Amino acid sequence: MQQITNFFYQAKGDLFYGFLLLFSSVLAFLLRHFGSFGTRRKLDGFLGFGITFFVAGRMLFCSLIVVVVHLVMFRCIKNPRFLTNLSFYGTFVFLAILRLMHFIGLPRLEFVTNAIQLILTLRVIGLSYEIADFRLSKKSDNKKIEHFIEKEPSTFEAFNYFYNFTGLFTGPYFTYRTYSDALTKWKRPLLWSKLKPLLIGKMKTLSWSLPSLIFLTWLDPVNVLRGERTASVLGLFYYFIWCALAFLYLRMRIYSAWMVAESICLLTGIGLYPKEGKSTPGNGPTELQKIILMTIHRGK
Numbered sequence: 001m002q003q004i005t006n007f008f009y010q011a012k013g014d015l016f017y018g019f020l021l022l023f024s025s026v027l028a029f030l031l032r033h034f035g036s037f038g039t040r041r042k043l044d045g046f047l048g049f050g051i052t053f054f055v056a057g058r059m060l061f062c063s064l065i066v067v068v069v070h071l072v073m074f075r076c077i078k079n080p081r082f083l084t085n086l087s088f089y090g091t092f093v094f095l096a097i098l099r100l101m102h103f104i105g106l107p108r109l110e111f112v113t114n115a116i117q118l119i120l121t122l123r124v125i126g127l128s129y130e131i132a133d134f135r136l137s138k139k140s141d142n143k144k145i146e147h148f149i150e151k152e153p154s155t156f157e158a159f160n161y162f163y164n165f166t167g168l169f170t171g172p173y174f175t176y177r178t179y180s181d182a183l184t185k186w187k188r189p190l191l192w193s194k195l196k197p198l199l200i201g202k203m204k205t206l207s208w209s210l211p212s213l214i215f216l217t218w219l220d221p222v223n224v225l226r227g228e229r230t231a232s233v234l235g236l237f238y239y240f241i242w243c244a245l246a247f248l249y250l251r252m253r254i255y256s257a258w259m260v261a262e263s264i265c266l267l268t269g270i271g272l273y274p275k276e277g278k279s280t281p282g283n284g285p286t287e288l289q290k291i292i293l294m295t296i297h298r299g300k
Contacts, residue, residue, distance in 0.1 A: 010217060010218075010220055010223075013111055014217065017112060017169070017257065018256075018260075020112065021170065021257065021264075022260075023051075024051075024165050024166070024168075024169070025260060025264055025267070028267035028268045029267055031267075031268065032268065032269075040268075041157070041160060041183055042160075044163075044164040044166070045159050045162065046160075047165045048165035049163040055116070056112070056116065059109065062113070063116055063117055066091060066121070067124065067162050070127070070158070070162075071159065073086065073087065073128070074131060074155075074158060078135075080131075080132035080133075080136050083128055083131065084128050084129050084132045087125050087128035088128070091124060098117065112169055116168055116169060119169070119171060119173065120163075120168075122173045123161065123176075126173070126176065127158060127161065127162075127175075127176045130148070131153075133148055133149075134148050134152060148177075149177045153180075161180075164179060166264055166270055167261060167264070167265065170260075174270055177284065181288075182271075195266060195267075202260075202262055203259070206255075206259040209252050209255035210256045212248070213255075216245060219249075221242050221243075222249060224246075273285045276290050
């Protein structure tokens with residue numbers, strides 16, 4: 001009984017993280033089956049904001065400050081270069097301050113709250129560059145509009161993207177354009193018959209990564225290595241074995257979390273494009289107009 005108690009105590013952080021991922025999966029499933037695109041435009045951000053408040057409590061203000069400042073910047077700063085520079089340098093300076101604030105007695109960003117802050121850092125900076133590119137594209141003769149957002153997001157749309165619960169705790173990071181594409185009228189949800197094999201592929205990986213994670217959590221190699229005089233007690237050979245086990249433990253955490261996180265993206269349709277769009281990693285479809293025309297043609 002004591003061993004079981006110790007196991008749950010050791011794994012309490014991972015269990016809480018797993019609960020958040022499971023809860024997000026349920027939300028994604030419900031929104032896919034019962035929510036329209038319009039509903040998601042109104043709820044995605046508020047759901048993520050509510051979860052952040054539940055998890056972070058007063059530490060929510062760390063992320064809220066970044067979000068509110070950027071929402072004001074988008075409305076007030078018209079110069080694209082100044083917008084991106086201020087966003088990039090200002091956000092990372094603020095992140096550095098958050099990393100040091102525990103030295104003056106303020107609470108430290110821990111675990112999930114730290115992950116949320118990092119993801120929001122990527123989202124606010126990323127959207128700043130997308131808005132800047134859009135403004136520059138309007139002044140140039142560049143006709144490759146596929147690489148730009150169609151219009152500047154409103155304050156509400158930007159907030160909804162920043163706090164969107166999909167990927168808020170683990171990643172992956174996706175651009176505003178990718179998120180917006182998932183909610184456009186021309187994009188229909190992927191049929192379950194096509195989505196199911198993709199989800200099964202993620203679950204197959206989870207079927208061995210999660211049991212491995214549970215076993216390695218029980219072994220607790222990280223704390224073994226933290227012990228005093230570990231190398232002298234175990235010997236160099238066994239020390240390397242425990243190092244390898246610690247590496248596997250961290251890898252299994254990543255694999256398990258990402259399989260669930262990517263499944264949530266699949267359920268919400270984020271990052272899914274028809275093959276006709278010739279998508280590239282990190283950029284989405286290179287021929288977006290073909291997808292739009294194809295969808296219009298099929299709808300007739």
